[in-house]
Amino acid sequence: MSGAAPDHLHDPGGKVRLRLPDGVIGGAAYSSCGRYRQMLSRDWTPDGTAPRRVLFVGMNPSVASAEVSDPTCHREVMFARDWGFSFYFKGNVLDWRATSPKDLPRDPSAACSAANIPALVSMAEQSELVVLAYGKLHARYQDVVRHALQAIAATGRPLRCLGLNKDGSAKHPLYLRKDTPLMPFALPV
Numbered sequence: 001m002s003g004a005a006p007d008h009l010h011d012p013g014g015k016v017r018l019r020l021p022d023g024v025i026g027g028a029a030y031s032s033c034g035r036y037r038q039m040l041s042r043d044w045t046p047d048g049t050a051p052r053r054v055l056f057v058g059m060n061p062s063v064a065s066a067e068v069s070d071p072t073c074h075r076e077v078m079f080a081r082d083w084g085f086s087f088y089f090k091g092n093v094l095d096w097r098a099t100s101p102k103d104l105p106r107d108p109s110a111a112c113s114a115a116n117i118p119a120l121v122s123m124a125e126q127s128e129l130v131v132l133a134y135g136k137l138h139a140r141y142q143d144v145v146r147h148a149l150q151a152i153a154a155t156g157r158p159l160r161c162l163g164l165n166k167d168g169s170a171k172h173p174l175y176l177r178k179d180t181p182l183m184p185f186a187l188p189v
Contacts, residue, residue: 016071020067028040042077051060059172060093104141121155134172
């Protein structure tokens with residue numbers, strides 16, 4: 001299912017919904033049950049030019065849809081624009097829609113649908129750069145995270161992040177300064 005979030009089927013929580021900036025076209029892809037979002041996009045490519053695409057990989061989707069952003073996606077789009085990109089993809093290591101990580105299913109196989117990693121790979125293959133921004137996840141999800149990161153890395157696209165947490169995970173971008181530099185991201189061993 002694409003386009004509008006099927007919130008009547010699944011409420012991810014969260015109340016902050018931000019209007020897309022003028023001239024930005026949004027897109028999204030969801031599971032038929034509405035619990036999972038595999039892809040979010042924002043396109044502000046000028047007519048007659050080729051898009052410059054970047055993929056941000058977060059923890060899990062929240063309320064952002066084709067029509068509205070959430071604070072994290074809004075912030076990431078600002079980073080992407082500042083870096084000269086004109087097309088933003090958003091994927092997540094887990095695709096269960098929940099604003100709070102405590103609302104993720106405890107079972108990792110329920111928190112990550114079978115469609116998620118193929119969607120991440122597809123978006124990475126279309127992008128110039130992959131920015132990892134998934135933050136600290138509970139240890140029970142580490143196998144899923146490792147599998148997702150390995151699949152993305154196999155595309156050969158450069159992996160970057162906006163800093164590392166003490167556990168080696170990629171920092172979440174929401175509260176980072178707008179001039180935070182990108183740095184190379186090495187896959188955890």
